[in-house]
Amino acid sequence: MRDILETKVSFVIPCYRSEETLPGVVREIRETMENMAGYTFEIVLVNDCSPDDTFGTIRKLCQSHDNITGLDLAKNFGQHSALMAGFHQATGDIVVCLDDDGQTPAGEVGKLLAGIREGADVVYAKYVHKHHSGFRNWGSRVNELMTRVMLGKPKELYVSSYFAARRFVVEEMKRYANAYPYVIGLVLRTTKNITNVEVNHRDRQAGQSGYTLGRLLGLWFNGFTAFSVKPLRIATLTGAFCALVGFLYGIYTIIKKIFINPPGLVTGFSALMAVLVFMGGMLMLMLGLVGEYMGRMYISMNNSPQFVIRESVGAGAEETDAEQ
Secondary structure: OOOOOOEEEEEEEEEOOOOOOHHHHHHHHHHHHHOOOOEEEEEEEEEOOOOOOHHHHHHHHHHHOOOEEEEEEOOOOOHHHHHHHHHHHOOOOEEEEOOOOOOOOHHHHHHHHHHHHOOOOEEEEEEOOOOOOHHHHHHHHHHHHHHHHHHOOOOOOOOOOOEEEEHHHHHHHHOOOOOOOOHHHHHHHHOOOEEEEEEOOOOOOOOOOOOOHHHHHHHHHHHHHHOOOHHHHHHHHHHHHHHHHHHHHHHHHHHHHHHOOOOOOOOOHHHHHHHHHHHHHHHHHHHHHHHHHHHHHHHHHOOOOOOEEEEEEEOOHHHOOOEO
16 A cells, blocks of 8 residues: 555546657656656656557557556547546545657646645646747747636636646536537636746757647637537627617617708729628627537537547556546
8 A cells, every 4th residue: 555645646648749859758758757856756648649650659658657647538539538537536635637749747747746836736847948939939829818718717827838736627627528528628617726836848859849829729618618608699799789880870870861962973882892701700690609519519419429439458447447
């Protein structure tokens, strides 16, 4: 039985195109944790149907170490679904999530664990200088704005993919069974006792980021359609504003026709067409937004899975559920 004074830490790492970088990340975790007193640890590696031999690398790591579990998802479900798969496998008192590319410094996990010891429920790493590409940094800024406006994230709180959470937070996140998980939204709805610690950020050593514009848009849609009705409220306010503008413009047109333009003179065709095109575009946008909500409700009602595990290897393989 594990020593009652020891705290078990589970490292959950979603993996995609990381066959070259993953061994270095695992090695850094092991070297760091083996030099920290009072902790035991396990590592859960989730292959999100990577097109390279990432799962082959995971299999080798599981064969070399008895505290590593590997999960192979049947298709590409996305980073947040991969995290949820890892959460269902993790057994630690504290769960730490980090990237597979080595840019998030596993050697500084002690800062996150110290934040937990000081009383925080969740501790996010805050990067002093980010080494992502310009596109990825732009996506992070948009995501920051979206989480503040749509999810009520405090302005001073910085969220990233490198964080540590207490067991009860992870258990609450696991209760979310719908097909479109968004981990940041799940954290924010579970607790407000969240803090930041500063860590370094590294250059990517190999490969390229799996984030594309389509993936980022999908992630943002998950965030504000799964955990907020503010988009629908914004749509309502926009519709009311357009209706008011249209009413005032109608009054203006009548007054102009009676008092300014002589009878029989046809005017305002260009303005009329501009208004029609604008209103038509707004209506299609609002209908699309409502359809997005309804579509996600339909998919959730059909019990579409968050993830499907094709194969599990390593320490906890026999305890892994086939589907969630």
